[in-house]
Amino acid sequence: MRENRLRTLWKNDQAAVNGWLAVPNAFSAEVMAHQGWDTLTIDMQHGVIDYAQMVGMLQAISTTATVPIVRVPWLEPGIVMKTLDAGAYGVICPMVNTREDAQRLVSYTHYAPQGARSFGPVRAALYGGADYATQANQTLVAFAMIETAQALDNLDAILSVEGLDAIYIGPSDLSLALGCKPVFDDVDPKVAQAIDHIVERARAHGVQAGVHNGRPDVALARIARGFRFVTVSSDARILAAGAQDLLQAMRQG
Numbered sequence: 001m002r003e004n005r006l007r008t009l010w011k012n013d014q015a016a017v018n019g020w021l022a023v024p025n026a027f028s029a030e031v032m033a034h035q036g037w038d039t040l041t042i043d044m045q046h047g048v049i050d051y052a053q054m055v056g057m058l059q060a061i062s063t064t065a066t067v068p069i070v071r072v073p074w075l076e077p078g079i080v081m082k083t084l085d086a087g088a089y090g091v092i093c094p095m096v097n098t099r100e101d102a103q104r105l106v107s108y109t110h111y112a113p114q115g116a117r118s119f120g121p122v123r124a125a126l127y128g129g130a131d132y133a134t135q136a137n138q139t140l141v142a143f144a145m146i147e148t149a150q151a152l153d154n155l156d157a158i159l160s161v162e163g164l165d166a167i168y169i170g171p172s173d174l175s176l177a178l179g180c181k182p183v184f185d186d187v188d189p190k191v192a193q194a195i196d197h198i199v200e201r202a203r204a205h206g207v208q209a210g211v212h213n214g215r216p217d218v219a220l221a222r223i224a225r226g227f228r229f230v231t232v233s234s235d236a237r238i239l240a241a242g243a244q245d246l247l248q249a250m251r252q253g
Contacts, residue, residue, distance in 0.1 A: 005038065
């Protein structure tokens with residue numbers, strides 16, 4: 001089966017630099033993938049990407065060594081399994097709030113006997129290889145998002161679920177849950193403390209920790225704190241920022 005380079009990075013205690021895809025277009029995904037990101041995450045939870053567009057974006061990413069990941073809309077077996085069948089090598093699942101939620105996520109992302117994933121890797125076997133069925137459970141990555149007060153209360157119970165590879169923090173939702181302004185980077189002290197607590201407990205359980213960031217300096221600081229999967233910006237934000245810089249230069253000239 002094709003190597004999951006994300007797992008290789010983690011085995012060497014290295015951080016993956018993840019890009020975020022919000023633009024529903026295969027060509028823009030291909031352009032992003034050719035820039036050298038370790039991983040790219042297609043966001044189906046928020047924004048305007050549908051399933052058919054996601055498949056085209058996965059095909060575009062597969063022209064490179066970049067690892068394709070998808071944030072699914074919700075913890076629901078149908079979309080999780082169809083996303084993996086399309087060739088995603090990792091799934092980020094929002095709003096995992098309890099140990100039972102985490103167990104369901106592991107079940108949906110693993111074939112029997114470890115889980116209850118239905119067999120039908122229509123595109124996944126083309127991308128992953130002929131031995132996909134026997135190697136998928138050890139190759140794919142399941143992320144549970146920790147972004148609510150309930151998830152914080154149940155953190156150790158969630159992290160103790162066998163088969164859960166990683167957690168992913170959405171600082172904006174976590175900020176809202178703690179009564180603070182929703183931001184990625186310059187979070188309130190209460191949120192910063194919660195983020196530090198989450199990564200510490202994740203590492204104690206042997207679970208990898210990821211986090212969403214808006215700026216490289218913040219992502220680098222969080223790597224130093226123990227995060228091994230850091231998202232830095234998105235295609236839409238990069239497009240807007242590049243256009244703004246160009247127009248500002250022109251107008252000042």
